[in-house]
Every structure is written in structure tokens, then in C-alpha cells.
Amino acid sequence: MKNCIACGMPMKKESDFAMGDTKKDYCVYCARPDGSMQSFEEKKQGLINFTIKTQGLEKGVAEKAVANMMSKLPAWQEYFQK
Amino acid sequence: MKTKRQVQKEATRLHILETAYHIYAEEGFSATTNRIARAASVSHGTIFVHFPTVENLIVCLLDDFNAEINGQLHGLSEKNEQLETFLEAHINVLIRYEAFYKRLISEVNGLPQEAKFVFINMQSVVSFHFNQVIERCKKEKTIKEIPMHIIFNSWLGLVHYYLTNSYLFTEGSVLTEYKEELICNFIKLIKK
Structure with missing residues (x-):
């Protein structure tokens, strides 16, 4: 089983993978309509909006929580190098 | 291929984490690293070889x-x-980790900032799946027009209230005993 490099979601079945392609390292939710992986900014904004929508967090808190999550994912390491 | 030393190191790290999990569940997050070291039968220094700070261990x-x-x-x-x-599956997962989760929600406000963010992200995983189910219900017009975060926070609020005040309800596993009642009535609250 793989985990999505961009959001950490476990990818167990074909439909979890972008375009149903099990060779891809990212999931269906981190892919653009053309199958390519979303950019750092796209993913970050999407996650912030989602966190606010589903948990009602204050924007600043949501931004920090998302940054914390993304900093641990392989796809975004270059954005968090100290 | 990993060397014997690497395998041993990973096993020790895992053993410390498993021990910390049980100690924190039983005694709370104020339990000292000395206490964890003793319970894990490792030297105090070994803990810090794997986790430079207590905060790092918790995170x-x-x-x-x-x-x-x-x-x-x-x-x-x-x-x-x-x-x-x-909802039943969510509660079933929590039942598996009930003692630890109860400690976590009771003490999260006093934990380091990074641990709080991990806690938020933990809830994001739940809200992600919950949101998919709720979106479907909204399309089918089977539930009231309530913002997603209110639905989610109400559910968590209910579950967390029973957990943190479990002494009011039972001496055993409050989630096991009240699962059906909580689910059934929460659905009644949001259903059209």
C-alpha cells in the first residue's frame, strides 16, 4: 500500500490513485483534471479552505495546521527546508 | 537492506513509542520521560537518543x-x-484507542503547539470522510441545511463530552455503551 506523497492519504485501491493509475505516487484528490499533480500553492489553498469549511477554524490557525501537515509530506519538502 | 543495528534502533524507537502510548493513556501527558524509560526498561538517555525533546516524543x-x-x-x-x-465506524475506531484518545482530548490544550496542529490534522482525516457522506446526504436532501463545520463540530462535541465525562455515565467504555444512542439521536437532530 502506498500513501499519497501530497496529502498522506492511504491509496489501497485503483480508484484512490490519480487517473486510476497505480504507478502514480499521488491520489485522485491531489490531481488536476488532466491528471498532473496540483502545485504546492493549489494544494495548500485547497487544504486551508477545506479545513475552514469542515472544522470552522480561524484562517490563521488553519494555515498553520496545513503548513504543519504539508511539511511532513514527501512532495513538499523543498518548501520547508530550513 | 537494513543493518542489524538499524533494525535494532527502529525496534527500540517503536518500543519507546508504544510504552509512551500506554503511560500517557494511563497517567496523562505530564508523565515524565523517566517514568516512560522505566516502564520501557531502557535508560533515560536512550529516550533522548531517539527523541531529542519531550515535545518531539509527543509529536x-x-x-x-x-x-x-x-x-x-x-x-x-x-x-x-x-x-x-x-458514524458507527468512527466510534468503533475510537473505541479501539479509547483510553489514549480520552486523555488526548482532555489535555490537548496543554500540549505543545505542534502537537495541537497534529490533533487538528487528525480531525481533518475524519472530517474529510464525514464531509463526503454529508455532501451526498445534502444532494439527496435527506438532511437539514446546516453548515458542514457545525455538523462536524456537533458530532465531535457530543462524542468528546461523553468521553471526557464518562464517569457520569458508566464505569466501562462509554463509547461502547452509548454508541447506538449517540448515533441514532445525532442523526435525528440533523435529518429532515
């Missing part, structure tokens, strides 16, 4: 816990998943 433990919950919740919001089935 690593929560990261692992988060990954475990994530793995277990994955696939719960499949196409035809009913709201009731999802």
Missing part, C-alpha cells in the same frame, strides 16, 4: 497515532456508505 507519537487512525478510517466514505455506518 512523533501523535503522528503515528494519526497515521493509524487515517489508515482505519480510509474507505469508510465509499460510494454507498450510509451516515449511520460512517
Whole structure:
């Protein structure tokens, strides 16, 4: 089983993978309509909006929580190098 | 291929995390690293070889816990998943880790900032699946027009209230005993 490099979601079945392609390292939710992986900014904004929508967090808190999550994912390491 | 030394190192790290999980569940997050070292039968210094600070130990433990919950919740919001089935699955996952989770929600406000973010991300995994089920219910017009975050926070609020005040309800597992009542009545509250 793989985990999505961009959001950490476990990818167990074909439909979890972008375009149903099990060779891809990212999931269906981190892919653009053309199958390519979303950019750092796209993913970050999407996650912030989602966190606010589903948990009602204050924007600043949501931004920090998302940054914390993304900093641990392989796809975004270059954005968090100290 | 990993060397014997690497395998041993990983095993010790895992053993410390598992011990910390049980100690924190039983005694709370104020339990000292000395206490964890004794329970794990390792020297105090060994803890800091693997985790430079207490904060780091707690964050690593929560990261692992988060990954475990994530793995277990994955696939719960499949196409035809009913709201009731999802809520039951959520509670069933929490029952598996009830003592630790109860400590966590009771003490999260006093934990380091990074641990709080991991906690938020833990809830994001739940809200992700929950949101998929709720969106479907909204399309089918089977639930009231309530913002997603209010639905989610109300559910968590209910579950967390019973957990943190379990002494009011039972001496055993409050989630096991009250699961059906909580699910059934929560659905009644949001159903059209």
C-alpha cells in the first residue's frame, strides 16, 4: 500500500490513485483534471479552505495546521527546508 | 537492506513509542520521560537518543497515532456508505484507542503547539470522510441545511463530552455503551 506523497492519504485501491493509475505516487484528490499533480500553492489553498469549511477554524490557525501537515509530506519538502 | 543495528534502533524507537502510548493513556501527558524509560526498561538517555525533546516524543507519537487512525478510517466514505455506518465506524475506531484518545482530548490544550496542529490534522482525516457522506446526504436532501463545520463540530462535541465525562455515565467504555444512542439521536437532530 502506498500513501499519497501530497496529502498522506492511504491509496489501497485503483480508484484512490490519480487517473486510476497505480504507478502514480499521488491520489485522485491531489490531481488536476488532466491528471498532473496540483502545485504546492493549489494544494495548500485547497487544504486551508477545506479545513475552514469542515472544522470552522480561524484562517490563521488553519494555515498553520496545513503548513504543519504539508511539511511532513514527501512532495513538499523543498518548501520547508530550513 | 537494513543493518542489524538499524533494525535494532527502529525496534527500540517503536518500543519507546508504544510504552509512551500506554503511560500517557494511563497517567496523562505530564508523565515524565523517566517514568516512560522505566516502564520501557531502557535508560533515560536512550529516550533522548531517539527523541531529542519531550515535545518531539509527543509529536512523533501523535503522528503515528494519526497515521493509524487515517489508515482505519480510509474507505469508510465509499460510494454507498450510509451516515449511520460512517458514524458507527468512527466510534468503533475510537473505541479501539479509547483510553489514549480520552486523555488526548482532555489535555490537548496543554500540549505543545505542534502537537495541537497534529490533533487538528487528525480531525481533518475524519472530517474529510464525514464531509463526503454529508455532501451526498445534502444532494439527496435527506438532511437539514446546516453548515458542514457545525455538523462536524456537533458530532465531535457530543462524542468528546461523553468521553471526557464518562464517569457520569458508566464505569466501562462509554463509547461502547452509548454508541447506538449517540448515533441514532445525532442523526435525528440533523435529518429532515
